[in-house]
Amino acid sequence: MRVLYFAWVRQKVGIAEEEIAPPAEVRDVAALVRWLAGRSPAHAAAFADPKQLRAAVNQDFAPPDHPVAANDEVAFFPPVTGG
Template sequence: MMVQLLYFAWVREMVGTDSETITLPADITTVAALLDWLAARSPGHAAALADRSRIRIAVDQGFATSATPLNNPREIAIFPPVTGG
């Protein structure tokens, strides 16, 4: 499945890009599996995803957990927790 990945804030800086379009392997069926797969792609991905408690995920603009299934998503965003002030 083809998906647009969006990276924000320090995640973007560590990965080295703000977005990429990738084809996910068929065995990537949950957010957790996606994050594991991405972490193995490059040192920047590994560093950005090393502490999963420091990132948030949105699948097709809805917040997701590590157990969220990937049912042919069009867009997945990875970003740090947002705080207001």
């Protein structure tokens, strides 16, 4: 799985992207967030408040219950505002 980080999420994690292999029980975006938060103190800081994050799976916006799979690209970023 390829994970991309944008904006302040990238700043907190300290990298723009990484290739990961989460365990089989990580089946949706919410479980991925919980698993990533346990990877390092930097990840924990970035994922401390999941309500402040948005996700996209394979370049489509995805809610927390959206499934994820081994070959997916998952991006995390702050909420987008427009005007």
